[in-house]
Amino acid sequence: MKIFRSWITALFILIAVEFAIFGSISPYFLNLDNLLYSVGDFLYIAVAALPMTLVIVTGGIDISIGSTMGLASITTALLWYLGMNVWLASIFGLLSGAAVGLLNGLLLIITEINPLVITLGSSFLVAGIALILSGLAGATGFEGISGLPYAFSNVVNGTILGIPNAVWILAAVAILFYVILHHTKFGQQLFLIGVNRHAAAYSGIDVDRKLVLTYVIMGMGAALSGILLTSYFTSARSDLGSDSALSVITCVVLGGASINGGSGSIFGTLLASLLIGYLKYGLQMIRVSAQATNVYMGLVLIATISGRYFWELYSARLKNRAATAVQKTS
């Protein structure tokens, strides 16, 4: 608990520092309108990071989300292209994500193989399927399907009460997952599964079912992400979001979750998403290329985990030295 609170505080400080640095480099950065509108840029990362928190809390991981985003994007656009109502098509897009999650979850419980490897494989399978689907629409290769209806693109690009929809959507999804993870039985059980899977099974928790459900939720979250991206760009591509797994996982880990499972927080993930999102935005503003940004993302991820490792090592050592020193005087 104590570590958690100080982690959140650290995140707040980091955000403040980040804003200070970027703000001093460029005055446009601190412009409130710019800040709000730029949420649309990284909305897809944040929306995927929230359900990813659930997955990581159970001790798992899902690197197929990038491909799922593409699949959902293409599925939605393809169905619309073939004449379906765009909203209905979006529902099918969500379902395609659920299907991917179902595949991942079932494979996980049947084979008991490391979820990294399972989702590595499904990542390629799903990307391939998305590619095939886009081929069917005549949008061969990586060209997109564009021309989606205005109302659809307005989902992300519009405003309500003067605030960009992206902000409303992020808030809504964050609240939803906050309730799921921290205020439902289901969420509590996910933590238990992550802390000690065997004990959870012995306690009568249906571990298999909960895990499958978690991955289905993840799949749908990734699908939602992909659909929001499609709305943002007003066009669909099968490789939409293909690089996002790294950033998403970084957000969750940076938000305080342990990669081994058992701990994590939606609020932390949210803050970390803002931190990462605005980092990207700021780097873009000072004209750092997208590739360099990826390099920085990788470094941030590694530095976060490594930092946490050394911190835990160091603080344990201090605690133990203190405990044994106290003994001497007594």
Next chain:
Amino acid sequence: MQPIGEVICVRESQPIVELLDVRKAFGGVPVLSGVSFSISKGSVHGLIGGNGAGKSTLMKIMSGVYQPDGGIIRVEGREVTLRSPLAAHQRGIYLVPQDPTLFPDMTIEENVLLGLREANRRELRQKFLELIKALRCEFEPHELAGEVSLAKQQQIELIRGLIREPKVIILDEPTSALTAKEAQALFANIRKLKAEKNISFVYITHRLGELFEIVDELTVLKDAKVVANGPISDFTLQRVLELMVPDVKLTSQNGVQQQQRSGQLKPIFEVRDLSGHGFSDVNFTVSAGEVLTITGVVGAGRTELAETIFGVRKPSKGQLILDGREIQIKNPRAAINYGLAYVPENRHLHGGFLDSNLVANVCSSVMERLSAFLNASRKQKDLCRKTMSDLQIKAKSEDQLLRQLSGGNQQKVVLGKWLATEPKVIFLDEPTRGIDANTREEIYLNIRRLSNAGIGMVVISSDFEEVSILSDRVLVMRKGRVVSELTPPNINPKALTYAAFGYAEGEAIA
């Protein structure tokens, strides 16, 4: 400088290893608070003590696995820092662990020889084969280590130590899975190595009888400190027991309660012709107000039996009857709903959520019941608090992590979690393994109390002393079958040992 404490040498020569004021803490909890003693050359140095953690931590420090938070270690008079197991090996100290840490998919030969760095592999192989003969091991070098029995794996671990011809070999509970004959063979080898090669041994055990057979000097640990130290001739069994557990009023009280257990018993749960992985054709009945113990040696099939009843494994045949009705248990959830509880053997692996708080732990089995969808945090907190007071769990608050509690209190939390399910029958698998004597007493009292309250209690234990204290009735299992049933006044360690090891084995460990 602070006084170090008495260091007694049995022989004239300089001690081979000295520990001075060694300190170690985990998670802010001191496990060793200034331990000092020395080990003489060519002697067998016994080390006993209540709570398992102190002894094994000490041994891990001596063998380079952990680093102490304070204190000094000297080997042959020179101060050393043992940063890794390799460093300890190079200084001549080797630890033979209690639980084998072999490479299951590699051959036995590789398991033994791979860790050695000498260039002359042929000579090593020769030594290896000689040791196999000397210890009368019954395995081939090319067999895979993962496919032999636990006892053989322990022998392999021993060979790993002996082949290095270290100055000090630490044996951590070496006889825990051995038969009487094998234990005697081990002792013979220890004596031989002592005499021929002047090797010292640190001998950790909880089998106090063994001390007087093989040990030359003894150190007794209690509450993270040394409470007694000296040649074995200074000790008697009585004195040793008193040193370890002075505030225990053993047997008498519980024995009295045992006798009052006559009269009609109401059967709650019956097992008929149950067979499954690791056991076959098991029959027994559990009654309200009765403490039934199932005992036997490791591998007798008791845990497998309990796990099958509880729904973790599927039986191949047999029936389960609760309150007169036959029931099917497909999974743990079903077992819990019927009113069965299973407190598993290794609390860290199966029972407790170390990195979750007490509320989560206590409510982990009843979450489904307490609320429909949202978590019922107030109900959960109340339940946790009630459990904590009922079982006298010592903790700062219900928000603490399980990891932060002492071993005994952790076990209580796990017990409390199961009580929260309002069970009709509770299965306890080795409930006091590795727990200090005071908490052990409390657990025994709780078991009695629960039994008096009408819950059927089934305790699985391989500690014959414990079985003698607790049981109203004992089932002895051997190789997957129930071989005998004992009732008072025939419940005593000797009778249990005979039955557990099989009369055919001849002389048993008294």
Next chain:
Amino acid sequence: MKNWITVITKRYEMVILALLVVYFLIISAINPSFFSGNTVVRIAYNAAQLILVTLGVSIVIITRNIDVSVGSLVGLAATLGGAAVNATMSTPMLLLVTLGTGLIGGLVNGIGIAYFGVSSIIMTLGTMAIFRGLLIMYTGGRWIQTIPAFYIQGSRAPFLGLPLPIWISLAVLVILYFVFSRVRFGRLFYAVGNNAEGANLQGMPVKKILVMAYVICGLLAGGAAAIYIGQLGAVPNTVGIGLETQAIAAAVIGGVSLAGGKGTVIGAFIGALLMQTVNYSLVFLKVPGYWNDAISGFMLLAIIVFSALFSKYVQRQKESAVDAEVAVSAGAPVREGVQK
């Protein structure tokens, strides 16, 4: 009935080799022109890169770790190597740069995992992005369009009738086989993978071995890059994408267990050949390019599922054998003196 289980577990390499042959024959049945010596040579030639990367990844997997950055590392090494040979016109320079990049990349991974407390998943996920980002930054997104002709010819030079890359992959296989099956040093990797804690207790230098595993993997990735440059004659900025999935799939097909401690380099070699044969056959049968990824992914999943189900099946067989023993052997008969 028992026999086929023993065969699969003890002689797994034979089984996959058989699978490879069977697949080859099936495709040949569909399109007879597939069945020719030329096909075999082509497959072996094209497989050289995948083989090297697969062998490297296998070593890492044997230590119970993973490396998803190999594809990007090959890409980075190929990019830098291509630039080097264009600038200096020197083959030794190209080799120095590609192998050097691989070595450094592997070293970074190994040190991060062994000494900085980062799990292999996260570390290599991070370096995957870093390596790829670096390579695109270096080229500004452009491709390296040309490679000096002398190198292209040289890297394909036939030796005893077969192109050089085939010999290279065989040579590497022989060396690795020798080191990992016959030399103590290599066996340590298996020990670490089987039980890292146990290896530590035996005084083995676990951390150094982990670093070594990644260094070897990185070097082989560098080697694969050197071959790649010669084979393609250009370096696109998409080089290496998906290579890690193929390599891991090939390793798993080859019997290298993801749990560590099991599997052989020979099996990995055959697994890579099998993957390459499948890839080649798809091209041969004119299956559209964008089906490749889907098929790779599908194959990886299929292999994983089957090998997991198979292990479970074997486990169940073993358990029921033990149970049969228990049921048959009576426990020690009850003696009079013991009962009441």
